[in-house]
Amino acid sequence: MYDSGKIITGLVIFVALFASPFILNVGGGAPAVPQPSLDTPAIKSMGNPVCVRENMQANHMQVLDLWRDSVVRDSNHTAPGIDGQLYEMSLSNTCMECHSNKAEFCDRCHTYAAVDPFCWDCHIEPPKEG
Amino acid sequence: MNVWISLIASLIVIGGLVVGAAGVAGLAQYSHTPELLVLLGVVVPLLAFIAFIVGVILQVVKWGRRPVPFPIATVAGQGKSLPWIKANYFDAPYTKAGVVGRMALEVLTFRSLFRNTKMELHDGPKLAYGWQMWLWVFALAFHYAFLTVFIRHFRFFTEDGSLVFQAVMFLENLDGFLQLGLPHVLISGFVLLGAATMLLLRRLTNAQVRYVSLIQDYFPLLLIISIALSGILMRHVIKVDIVAVKVLIMSMLNFDFAGIGEKALAIGWMFYLHIFLVSVLLAYFPMSKLMHMGGIFLSPTRNLLCNSREFRHVNPWNYPVKVHTYEHYEDEFRERMIEAGLPVEKTLEETQEAAAPEEKE
Numbered sequence: 350m351y352d353s354g355k356i357i358t359g360l361v362i363f364v365a366l367f368a369s370p371f372i373l374n375v376g377g378g379a380p381a382v383p384q385p386s387l388d389t390p391a392i393k394s395m396g397n398p399v400c401v402r403e404n405m406q407a408n409h410m411q412v413l414d415l416w417r418d419s420v421v422r423d424s425n426h427t428a429p430g431i432d433g434q435l436y437e438m439s440l441s442n443t444c445m446e447c448h449s450n451k452a453e454f455c456d457r458c459h460t461y462a463a464v465d466p467f468c469w470d471c472h473i474e475p476p477k478e479g
Numbered sequence: 480m481n482v483w484i485s486l487i488a489s490l491i492v493i494g495g496l497v498v499g500a501a502g503v504a505g506l507a508q509y510s511h512t513p514e515l516l517v518l519l520g521v522v523v524p525l526l527a528f529i530a531f532i533v534g535v536i537l538q539v540v541k542w543g544r545r546p547v548p549f550p551i552a553t554v555a556g557q558g559k560s561l562p563w564i565k566a567n568y569f570d571a572p573y574t575k576a577g578v579v580g581r582m583a584l585e586v587l588t589f590r591s592l593f594r595n596t597k598m599e600l601h602d603g604p605k606l607a608y609g610w611q612m613w614l615w616v617f618a619l620a621f622h623y624a625f626l627t628v629f630i631r632h633f634r635f636f637t638e639d640g641s642l643v644f645q646a647v648m649f650l651e652n653l654d655g656f657l658q659l660g661l662p663h664v665l666i667s668g669f670v671l672l673g674a675a676t677m678l679l680l681r682r683l684t685n686a687q688v689r690y691v692s693l694i695q696d697y698f699p700l701l702l703i704i705s706i707a708l709s710g711i712l713m714r715h716v717i718k719v720d721i722v723a724v725k726v727l728i729m730s731m732l733n734f735d736f737a738g739i740g741e742k743a744l745a746i747g748w749m750f751y752l753h754i755f756l757v758s759v760l761l762a763y764f765p766m767s768k769l770m771h772m773g774g775i776f777l778s779p780t781r782n783l784l785c786n787s788r789e790f791r792h793v794n795p796w797n798y799p800v801k802v803h804t805y806e807h808y809e810d811e812f813r814e815r816m817i818e819a820g821l822p823v824e825k826t827l828e829e830t831q832e833a834a835a836p837e838e839k840e
Binding site for chain 1: 531532535536539540543544545546547633634636637638639641643644647648651652658660661662718719720721722725726729730732733735773776777
């Protein structure tokens with residue numbers, strides 16, 4: 350092979366770049382699967398879930414986005430839950446009334462999947478009760 | 480006619496791949512057959528990755544074995560010759576640094592595509608040549624969008640806390656700075672889809688380009704369009720559980736196959752379509768025109784010094800050629816030529832006289 354020094358250097362860089370998903374994981378072992386915790390007093394005291402439709406894990410961000418537009422732009426503050434009751438469309442006051450454990454609920458999956466939600470650009474995390 | 484056959488054949492192949500992969504994944508989900516999902520989501524990607532790495536290395540080594548004994552660099556500016564003629568440093572580089580600069584500009588900004596021209600025949604008849612920038616514009620948009628998309632996917636390959644992970648999150652925030660919809664629209668994905676589509680349309684609308692387009696030109700474009708489209712659909716429309724996706728990918732990267740079937744069942748069919756198309760791209764890459772990724776670095780018309788006006792290059796393999804001049808020929812056959820009555824330049828006497836003084840010396 351001609352210019353083998355240069356070509357082999359190039360090939361080593363190529364393999365290092367494209368095999369980096371494997372290389373970066375050498376010795377680490379697969380990380381623990383995140384388990385969002387439902388262990389809050391409000392959820393424990395509740396019988397059936399009242400607000401959560403199916404596939405919330407995949408779709409909650411769309412719901413929150415629609416809520417924001419509805420509240421901020423249309424001044425429409427309530428939406429029916431699956432139990433037919435009207436709920437206030439509020440992340441801090443409604444969602445997090447039950448899911449009061451942001452670190453164990455929201456953050457676990459978000460951190461795992463490299464999701465950096467911009468909720469907290471405006472919202473503050475509700476203070477822990479008691 | 481052949482043009483449309485190439486396009487239609489590519490569409491049929493792509494359609495078959497898409498329908499096949501989506502069908503198999505959907506069926507496997509429906510009948511709870513994790514084996515098929517593991518095949519699509521883990522086995523095929525791993526095999527495709529091996530084929531990609533090995534294929535690229537073999538192809539590059541094959542190119543490396545081709546001798547380039549003579550500088551065949553093409554100049555795009557004044558080459559270096561006499562000291563009072565101003566030489567073009569990057570377009571006809573005569574130093575190693577100049578070659579590195581030329582290659583860097585070529586690899587990063589595609590200057591060869593920038594020089595794309597179009598020929599038109601007007602009434603008269605008059606022939607007109609004009610600069611055409613669209614190939615360059617779409618190629619730039621396409622390649623940089625693809626690079627961004629590629630880097631963004633490292634969020635599935637790295638863990639929280641690593642430097643790459645932080646960098647990828649930063650890049651993704653930049654990419655989604657429009658904050659449009661949730662999950663945010665990432666600009667690179669749509670630019671990738673749009674630019675690939677425009678490159679396809681350029682192939683179809685420009686008669687000269689259409690004439691030279693074959694199935695191996697349409698197929699990679701359509702494949703990349705399908706990949707981009709399936710990715711965008713997976714993010715915004717036909718959603719999958721992104722945490723489950725990362726769990727599966729992390730198991731694959733760590734070769735930790737315990738309970739892989741359960742992990743695979745937790746992901747929607749769209750993911751399997753997307754990763755299968757990517758696997759096809761990876762496996763197809765080394766034998767396709769996409770190998771210009773490696774080939775651009777091995778282009779002798781770009782990576783050699785343009786100094787053939789400065790130095791005389793002689794093929795190092797030139798061996799002394801055996802020649803038989805007329806003088807030698809006459810020396811060999813003089814007597815017989817004279818016998819046959821043929822004219823000779825030197826008579827027998829003359830050769831003896833000439834030889835005699837030499838012997839005395």
